[in-house]
Amino acid sequence: MERVERTACQGLINIIRFNWHFYLLSILFIVAGLFFRQLIPVQVLLVLIILSTLLSLGVSWYIYDGSGLYHLRWLDELPVSTGQRIINIHAGFDETSHFLQQKYPGAELQVFDFYDPLKHTEISIERARKAYAPYPGTQIIRTTAVPLPVASAHVIFLFLAAHEIRKEEERCRFFEQLHHSLQENGKIIVLEHLRDTRNFIAYNIGFLHFFSGSTWKRTFAAAQLIIGKEMKITPFLSAFILEKNGITS
Structure with a gap:
């Protein structure tokens, strides 16, 4: 490629x-x-x-x-071996699949897109979808029916996408499905802006489109996922490294 x-x-x-x-x-x-x-x-x-x-x-x-965000060096400590299955899930605009494939060339990458024009009505996403072709083999899915077998995924990536699931019940159900699809030592990587002071200063009322750290932690706990590690990629972006409850790093 x-x-x-x-x-x-x-x-x-x-x-x-x-x-x-x-x-x-x-x-x-x-x-x-x-x-x-x-x-x-x-x-x-x-x-x-x-x-x-x-x-x-x-x-x-x-x-x-x-910041070098898309160089993905902040994922250097994430072990991915040849043949392991990694999943990238986005909400209509995919800027990361090509870079994940380059970083993990021996992995089996599968890309899901849960964009729903009836729910995600932002004109910006529609323009982005027209400007950029989808990653080859991208599969359109619904958040309520993620097509992954139980214990089939080694790593699942959600870069700046999960906040588009606005309803908390739907969001919790979505992460429950991801929990079931993870292998015992699998990880879910969630990258998000937070509804905090720094993002308010940067984006004014636009920060209301983000969720707070406590909201994310409530979602993860409801899906029986634990935060193995939380880190700041920049002062404005937080990454949550999630694991199955009971698995420690």
Whole structure:
């Protein structure tokens, strides 16, 4: 398979490309504010909007382009042997399968996509799906029916995807299925932004789309999964290394 590399500023460009309507509205608001600034004292608000937009773009560049996130070196301690089955599950936009296959060339990679246009109505995901072809062999699934046999997976990856399962009951049921599909020494890797102070500063009210650490821990516990390790990939991204209850690292 041909080696895939990310281009410079690819993450930042994609964010602007898929969410251009938000930035257009911000620009229009700023222009309107400047035009009517003699009638309405909005200078402070305009400065806050400009600073907030620049901050969110700067943080996004750091996370998705500057931090080396997609080099996957933070997974160097994860043992994956030739022939083992690894699963990558995403919610409509897959930026990681090619890199997982490159990192674990001897593993058997299977990719699942639980995107549902009736549930996931964000225009940004729809634009991303049109811009990027799916990884070869990607299988469309439902979160309520993950097609994995019991004890069949060595590692399951969920990169910035699980938060799209908005209903807690559905999310718990989804992770219960993943629990049953794991081998006894298997791992589930969940990468997410958290609804915390750092992400609020970076993304303003956009941080409400994320879940808090306590919410994730409640979900994992309900699925009888334990957190073998929790680590910060960047100050804005947390990775949970999950194991079957009773298995220790």
